[in-house]
Amino acid sequence: MTTLTMRPYAGEADLDAIAHLINACEAVDRTDSGTSVSELRQSFDDPSVDKTRNIYLWEDAENKLVGLGRLWVPPADKLTDGFLGFRVHPTARGKDLERQILAWGEGRMREMSQERGVPVKLRSSSRADQSERIAILERSGFTAERYFFTMERSLSQPIPEPQLPEGFVVRQMQGEQDIQAWVEMYNQAFIDHWNHRELTVERMRHELKNPYYKPELDLIATATDGTFAAFCHCRINPEDNKRNGRQEGLIICLGTRRGFRHRGLGRAMLLTGMQRLQAAGVEIAKLGVDVENPTGALRLYESVGFHKAFTHISYFKEV
Structure with a gap:
């Protein structure tokens, strides 16, 4: 050996x-x-x-x-x-x-x-x-516990026009001044999700330092009182695209915080993110989803043309 x-x-x-x-x-x-x-x-x-x-x-x-x-x-x-x-x-x-x-x-x-x-x-x-x-x-x-899809969608196909609910506006993340509210919104949006782990301000600051982070691809929907209600955070990694010989963009996370769901915010933010990626020259949009997501994310993605590319399996072992 x-x-x-x-x-x-x-x-x-x-x-x-x-x-x-x-x-x-x-x-x-x-x-x-x-x-x-x-x-x-x-x-x-x-x-x-x-x-x-x-x-x-x-x-x-x-x-x-x-x-x-x-x-x-x-x-x-x-x-x-x-x-x-x-x-x-x-x-x-x-x-x-x-x-x-x-x-x-x-x-x-x-x-x-x-x-x-x-x-x-x-x-x-x-x-x-x-x-x-x-x-x-x-x-x-190890035992299989949960299944996740990586999904993709060609952006050469028409993207439906986002219909933002009345009283909400979309703007991009504004760095340090937004970071506390953004993290709070993120944690509220994913609090119901399987195995959710709290995002910290420190870790979000690290994300903002990513060389491929672009504020124009980090979108926030705000309510009339300024509350951060929903978000769509996207990224384009040119190194990854060069390696793979494709022009892809990733929807890193999409979410709507508690109290603002079932109004169409998630769909509107998803479509807006797709438009931003398309405008940046992306040909394929990709994202990941928990197959058993309790908020109906899989149905949302399928409704706007995403399809499964492959499946990931999460395993665990009691130690």
Whole structure:
């Protein structure tokens, strides 16, 4: 068996090797999840990421990076879940490395459980067409819990004109002066959703620093009293588009806060976001949705022409 060495993430010097590993996996898996050093840097600099304890690397005898485990634990007073993302180089798969990474994730969660005195779950995910990854998760005691669709829609087809309810206006996010109200609206909009984790002002500030963040694609519907009632946040990633040879835009999140639902705000904001992406030259709009979303989001997306591109499965394991 090949001798492997595991070590913690060492910072900037590791980014190139991590990007190379992820892109080597992407060349085989084709899950539209390639990356670059700049994208990794932005992701790892998220203030909720514990880079010293929750990102680990596995190298072979020649010091080549062949495995990556990244654990994200939502910032909260009471720890309950950890989300494990992992990659194994195609040449190192099926040789016990996947089990080692999952065991590391479980060990970290046990440490956190002992530190805080609460029971925890370890979560991970797979695309539904990744049969080998699914088999590894299930052999390791993970259970499928929830299904999500990635949906897409051609913007070359006509987009219905948004019909904003009377008394509401749409404007773009205005940076720091809006951040507190935006975060409050976001948390109110998703409070009913499965496994919702509170967004913090600190994490939203990090999002605003994303090099591809554009205020004109971060839209807010306000009521007559100025209340932030609904939102549609979109992004265009030119690096991703160059890698994939497509001109796509992502609707990162769409939501309507409690007390303002069932008035057509969600549909109006979705259509407005699609128009903004179309005006920016996007050919395909994509988004993700919980299949069992309690607010009827799946029906909304289908009603304006989105269709399923593929399915993700969320797995969990009691630790």
